[in-house]
Amino acid sequence: xxxxxxxxxxxxxxxxxxxxxxxxxxxxxxxxxxxxxxxxxxxxxxxxxxxxxxxxxxxxxxxxxxxxxxxxxxxxxxxxxxxxxxxxxxxxxxxxxxxxxxxxxxxxxxxxxxxxxxxxxxxxxxxxxxxxxxxxxxxxxxxxxxxxxxxxxxxxxxxxxxxxxxxxxxxxxxxxxxxxxxxxxxxxxxxxxxxxxxxxxxxxxxxxxxxxxxxxxxxxxxxxxxxxxxxxxxxxxxxxxxxxxxxxxxxxxxxxxxxxxxxxxxxxxxxxxxxxxxxxxxxxxxxxxx
Amino acid sequence: xxxxxxxxxxxxxxxxxxxxxxxxxxxxxxxxxxxxxxxxxxxxxxxxxxxxxxxxxxxxxxxxxxxxxxxxxxxxxxxxxxxxxxxxxxxxxxxxxxxxxxxxxxxxxxxxxxxxxxxxxxxxxxxxxxxxxxxxxxxxxxxxxxxxxxxxxxxxxxxxxxxxxxxxxxxxxxxxxxxxxxxxxxxxxxxxxxxxxxxxxxxxxxxxxxxxxxxxxxxxxxxxxxxxxxxxxxxxxxxxxxxxxxxxxxxxxxxxxxxxxxxxxxxxxxxxxxxxxxxxxxxxxxxxxxxxxxxxxxxxxxxxxxxxxxx
Numbered sequence: 006x007x008x009x010x011x012x013x014x015x016x017x018x019x020x021x022x023x024x025x026x027x028x029x030x031x032x033x034x035x036x037x038x039x040x041x042x043x044x045x046x047x048x049x050x051x052x053x054x055x056x057x058x059x060x061x062x063x064x065x066x067x068x069x070x071x072x073x074x075x076x077x078x079x080x081x082x083x084x085x086x087x088x089x090x091x092x093x094x095x096x097x098x099x100x101x102x103x104x105x106x107x108x109x110x111x112x113x114x115x116x117x118x119x120x121x122x123x124x125x126x127x128x129x130x131x132x133x134x135x136x137x138x139x140x141x142x143x144x145x146x147x148x149x150x151x152x153x154x155x156x157x158x159x160x161x162x163x164x165x166x167x168x169x170x171x172x173x174x175x176x177x178x179x180x181x182x183x184x185x186x187x188x189x190x191x192x193x194x195x196x197x198x199x200x201x202x203x204x205x206x207x208x209x210x211x212x213x214x215x216x217x218x219x220x221x222x223x224x225x226x227x228x229x230x231x232x233x234x235x236x237x238x239x240x241x242x243x244x245x246x247x248x249x250x251x252x253x254x255x256x257x258x259x260x261x262x263x264x265x266x267x268x269x270x271x272x273x274x275x276x277x278x279x280x281x282x283x284x285x286x287x288x289x290x291x292x293x294x295x
Numbered sequence: 296x297x298x299x300x301x302x303x304x305x306x307x308x309x310x311x312x313x314x315x316x317x318x319x320x321x322x323x324x325x326x327x328x329x330x331x332x333x334x335x336x337x338x339x340x341x342x343x344x345x346x347x348x349x350x351x352x353x354x355x356x357x358x359x360x361x362x363x364x365x366x367x368x369x370x371x372x373x374x375x376x377x378x379x380x381x382x383x384x385x386x387x388x389x390x391x392x393x394x395x396x397x398x399x400x401x402x403x404x405x406x407x408x409x410x411x412x413x414x415x416x417x418x419x420x421x422x423x424x425x426x427x428x429x430x431x432x433x434x435x436x437x438x439x440x441x442x443x444x445x446x447x448x449x450x451x452x453x454x455x456x457x458x459x460x461x462x463x464x465x466x467x468x469x470x471x472x473x474x475x476x477x478x479x480x481x482x483x484x485x486x487x488x489x490x491x492x493x494x495x496x497x498x499x500x501x502x503x504x505x506x507x508x509x510x511x512x513x514x515x516x517x518x519x520x521x522x523x524x525x526x527x528x529x530x531x532x533x534x535x536x537x538x539x540x541x542x543x544x545x546x547x548x549x550x551x552x553x554x555x556x557x558x559x560x561x562x563x564x565x566x567x568x569x570x571x572x573x574x575x576x577x578x579x580x581x582x583x584x585x586x587x588x589x590x591x592x593x594x595x596x597x598x599x600x601x602x603x604x605x606x
Binding site for chain 2: 094100108279283
């Protein structure tokens with residue numbers, strides 16, 4: 006194998022890892038606080054990608070970053086509705102909540118098929134980032150480097166939010182002991198909505214940012230959700246660090262697996278998960294068994 | 296009361312082909328397959344308290360193994376059936392070992408992830424599964440030399456298998472083992488304290504459920520004479536789960552009622568619109584939000600309320 010192969014595949018896996026983190030961090034955050042396995046998360050990602058693609062097609066003055074933020078806001082609103090008017094009604098029924106999010110994901114993915122049709126809609130790479138970057142004599146696709154940077158920026162922002170702000174302290178308290186947190190007067194109900202919106206927004210923005218690599222196509226949700234699930238199972242639910250490390254572990258496994266053994270990439274993908282579950286059922290960084 | 300109904304229902308199902316046309320007979324066969332699938336899933340969901348979102352793995356696994364053995368490896372249908380059921384059961388034992396490291400939502404997520412891995416494999420491993428084109432050109436077996444190629448004969452075949460499945464699953468649930476399974480569902484810690492091995496009880500149930508899921512898969516592939524990765528998809532698992540929950544999880548008859556309804560709805564809806572996934576989503580939300588206990592317990596409650604004033 007030439008050196009170029011290893012370097013390009015490494016970069017591809019880093020870019021995919023960044024995308025996975027954008028998806029898995031929100032999923033993990035929601036699960037950690039609300040104990041909801043939000044199976045709509047893949048659909049949020051796909052919906053974000055479609056919103057971004059449509060916005061970029063319809064208006065010349067919108068660039069990718071603006072579209073990503075816009076999609077994030079739109080998904081935050083949709084997520085807020087879902088949380089307030091549906092999940093809220095099933096407060097003490099975690100199984101019901103999962104099934105409702107599953108039903109919702111079917112509805113969203115079918116609606117996307119109706120609205121945007123069966124053909125993939127490409128999302129163009131921004132002009133400024135189209136030229137490859139030359140590093141150590143190798144040419145890298147600039148956008149993928151930037152994408153990794155975006156994921157790291159989001160990771161740092163989330164870390165600061167959780168560890169350094171009052172809101173983050175309240176969320177952490179809710180994760181650790183919800184009843185106690187409620188008893189000392191922290192509005193858990195509002196926290197739930199905020200966290201759900203935040204998770205949905207990151208997924209929606211992630212869909213747009215992933216667009217130049219993945220584009221928006223029907224079935225994107227079904228491709229991304231299992232990856233996010235494996236990341237979260239591997240890293241430990243509710244753990245930001247776990248989501249971060251899990252994302253890159255899975256993306257490296259997946260990218261090199263697909264390149265070297267294209268037929269069996271999916272089996273290779275699930276090896277790290279089996280090994281981790283066998284020895285640490287709560288995941289690498291999970292504190293308690295889910 | 297119950298005992299009067301049993302022969303009536305059996306006679307109704309057995310005589311259905313005498314009055315109905317081929318379309319409805321085929322629909323009946325699909326209902327039988329869906330019912331076996333839902334009955335097996337109900338062992339986990341209803342009696343074990345373990346909501347699995349990956350039960351289609353076993354349906355698809357058995358179907359794919361059988362299809363591969365008969366078309367590529369040149370096995371006869373009988374040997375292929377035995378091997379595929381054996382393979383599926385071993386697969387269930389393996390999946391159970393992984394998924395049962397967790398319970399509750401963790402179990403749900405792991406079963407979903409595992410089944411998605413199989414689904415991805417069926418799509419990508421083109422040299423074995425023929426990918427998105429699926430495997431066609433399959434033939435139905437001739438059990439005891441009897442052809443089951445016509446709609447009616449296949450229906451009766453499916454009915455016999457479904458009846459056996461129903462009896463075997465009822466026996467399983469009513470046995471002392473079934474009682475300990477319900478114990479692990481309701482009070483897993485207490486059961487552990489009483490000296491029961493909760494994990495082994497769940498694991499055996501998982502394997503048994505996988506076995507019957509595999510039987511449903513065999514019937515599925517015989518019925519369709521074709522297999523596609525979509526049989527392993529989350530939609531396929533979700534349809535089974537909807538059947539269980541709509542009918543009433545943890546009841547013996549519920550999954551049958553539920554899967555009969557889901558199959559009917561699916562066929563009826565797809566003859567008018569091709570938006571089955573969206574409809575499935577809405578039905579899911581409706582059932583969970585409006586009728587979380589399912590139809591059979593709901594009707595039972597109604598009947599109890601109706602009887603009460605007479606006492």
